[in-house]
């Protein structure tokens with residue numbers, strides 16, 4: 001008898017893409033798939049401010065003994081200050097329960113468990129399209145997952161009118177997933193006014209929002225990117241939020257984030273919300289790693305280091321915006337159309353290019369240009385000196401001969 005004599009698992013198209021990328025021996029290959037920020041040298045280096053904070057941590061750390069499944073509570077406080085701002089923290093700080101977690105990826109699963117355990121319908125509505133890991137995690141938690149309209153992929157705009165129509169069909173006790181900013185994969189974000197409208201629908205219909213915030217600072221700015229979230233929280237009695245530090249502090253592999261349940265309960269008894277969250281963490285992975293959380297505490301609690309970090313993230317945001325402009329201009333020039341102007345107004349690292357599966361495979365196999373199978377491109381990993389080459393290969397695809405104008 002053999003327990004592990006199993007057939008080779010079939011790979012999904014994303015995994016397949018990364019395997020092809022890895023085994024592609026062309027030095028000229030271009031990876032526009034992976035979701036990390038790259039600098040002008042094509043590297044994802046450690047933030048300078050983070051490196052200094054890590055050195056300080058190395059000096060002062062006296063123990064690596066266990067914390068608890070709730071992780072680093074000071075980190076939660078520091079990050080929630082940054083996301084929710086002083087007014088909300090002053091008013092509702094003691095009505096928020098939070099735990100530190102190994103990244104927002106695990107936050108998706110914890111949120112799934114929370115929703116399954118506490119909401120009668122055990123259903124979450126997610127934007128169409130969305131990041132594939134989100135429905136995967138929600139389904140693993142036992143939730144029913146449905147879609148609401150988000151984006152018009154024909155004409156590349158946020159289809160807010162149809163989003164509202166779909167949200168109005170949800171029932172009391174349903175949950176809805178909202179991307180905090182820099183929507184993955186479209187880069188199309190709600191305006192503050194649209195956040196307010198969504199909040200009012202949730203309030204009226206008894207829908208619980210779950211916000212997944214990963215790219216604060218990479219869209220418009222550290223403050224600007226969370227204004228919509230703050231508006232929504234001010235309107236609603238209860239919100240779940242997960243926050244990632246992977247991209248915003250460049251600590252991807254150190255695994256650090258938080259999940260918070262924001263309430264308006266007059267009396268959240270003791271740390272009952274934290275206990276509820278900790279119990280789920282204990283069941284799923286027990287304890288989160290502490291290194292990045294404590295590093296970020298040192299950074300955010302030191303005025304100079306915090307200032308340096310703000311400068312670093314601002315320069316990343318500006319670089320992404322400039323790459324967006326350059327790619328859009330290059331495509332428009334080659335195509336003699338303003339079809340690609342949507343790239344300039346979208347936010348953050350990702351946008352979709354309207355390329356067929358066949359076109360994506362042609363770019364990959366003939367030109368060594370790797371996009372995600374859904375056409376998602378990581379703007380932040382565009383090599384500046386190859387933008388013209390990339391856009392000329394896109395425009396030479398058969399299907400682009402008819403686009404625009």
Ligand SMILES: Cc1ncc(COP(=O)(O)O)c(C=O)c1O
Nearest residue numbers: 035103104105131184214244246
């Ligand atoms: C929308 C979204 N949520 C969650 C995550 C996961 O982030 P983390 O590295 O904190 O697990 C990502 C990462 O790409 C993401 O894009």
